[in-house]
Amino acid sequence: MGKGGGLWRVAAVIAFILWGCRANIAQEGPIGPLPLSARGQPVVGFPEGAPAIAPVPPVFTTEELTRLRNGNYRAAISMQALDSPWNSLQVQGISETLGKYGVELVAVTDAAQDPGRQAAQLRALADQKIQVLFSVPIDPATQTLAYRRVSEAGIKLILMDNVPHGLQPGKDYVTVVGSDNEQNAVFATEELLKAIGGRGEVALITYSYESYYSIAARRRGFEQTLAGHPDVRLAAVVKFTQPSEVYQKTIAMLTAHPNIKGIFAVWSDPAMQAIAGAQAVGREDIVVTTNDLGPDSALYVARGQIKAIGAQLPYDLGVAEANAALYALLGKPVAPYISIAALGVRQSNLLSALEMVTKRSPPPEISAACGDKCKAETGR
Known part of the structure; x- marks a missing residue:
């Protein structure tokens, strides 16, 4: 050097x-x-x-x-x-x-x-x-x-x-x-694999600009974590330029690969679109994890539609x-x-994590959706 x-x-x-x-x-x-x-x-x-x-x-x-x-x-x-x-x-x-x-x-x-x-x-x-x-x-x-x-x-x-x-x-x-986008993805992928029982087919929803470093780091974290689980197979990779594209692309993906059990999306907007697409074909059982926490994605976590988030x-x-x-x-x-450093967010620590991210108290609708499920926990 x-x-x-x-x-x-x-x-x-x-x-x-x-x-x-x-x-x-x-x-x-x-x-x-x-x-x-x-x-x-x-x-x-x-x-x-x-x-x-x-x-x-x-x-x-x-x-x-x-x-x-x-x-x-x-x-x-x-x-x-x-x-x-x-x-x-x-x-x-x-x-x-x-x-x-x-x-x-x-x-x-x-x-x-x-x-x-x-x-x-x-x-x-x-x-x-x-x-x-x-x-x-x-x-x-x-x-x-x-x-x-x-x-x-x-x-x-x-x-x-x-x-x-x-x-x-x-x-x-x-x-x-x-x-730390790589660790964000590692956490979210680990939570995805736990939720599907460590076996089965999963999908990756990622950004089309592959030189975008933070997204490349998330993909690397996802793929490296996946590599340690031989009973899990990456069945599909969906790329998008605008998050709004993900709804239709998810429908097409799940139609072509009906055995997919889980999805990792590289940030929360495409994740929410993927959930809507899965619901449109009757796949409310799909496990979804992602990166980036805000009031909109927090509501999905509170309702159990997003399993976990690696938060910035x-x-x-x-x-x-x-x-x-x-x-x-x-x-x-x-x-x-x-x-x-990234923050690992599950339903159990959602409210404290959201306050940490937004610097304000969680909106009442998120607290209401949580009920007694969102209690603070320490660490990962």
Whole structure:
């Protein structure tokens, strides 16, 4: 590894990135975090993946706080979509954290899962005289040029979940912040296999953009877990671009493979579509697990329609991303990969997990659907 990689190893050790004043709940609440994977996406300088560094509280001097508050800094967010709690909570975490330090959030864009649309939005945002851009790339294999243009414009780029191919941390972007998606999938797959008795046919419902690293990590976690269970067979893999496609594709899949007993979907929106498709063909017995917890998917867990979820902490991701940007604006070192541990969610710990994710009390309809089934438990 070259000198740049060595410097980033030092930076990774000394970087201070905030979870936020509310984030200690993730470590101290009734649900313990799952083990943190050691490395993230392979990137330039880190062919085996950059070391995973958990966010910790930042340290600012009085002079640095003054520089931030008097700097007239402007930021923008380019999201891959704005159709789920994962997106909205992350935007909220970024916005609220930046606001504490006087950094103005001037725009939030929604690419609706369209890489071409996102490229156009990136060009428009770069023209708004911003100093920081937060973004979730949709297709890292094809979007390198679009993001490199942002970097070459002198904008500090904070990536969320994915790194476009060929970009280098510390040069083309500041850092990438993401959940431990592999462990998210491992937990959800383990729960799926338990629920079907460790034998039979299962299906995977996954995103069509295979270079999307967080989804690739979830698929890897699913497949590696499945490999340890020789009595379970992967009968079908369904790919989608928009979650709305999954309803009809699930109907077709279950018609072609009527012996499927369980489904792992790579996030909750396609999981809920899969449940609707299964119900349409009379398959309410299908076991479904997924990743990402929000009020909508929580209701499915409360009713027993989703067996388990490997949950992210999107608000805390947003806080970590915002604080990485604050450090970058001050010229302070930032680790190339910041990762937040996954949470294992079952019906029994649903209410405490949902509060941990959304930072608010569970909606009454979810508590009512739970009855006495959703009691807090410790750990996995």
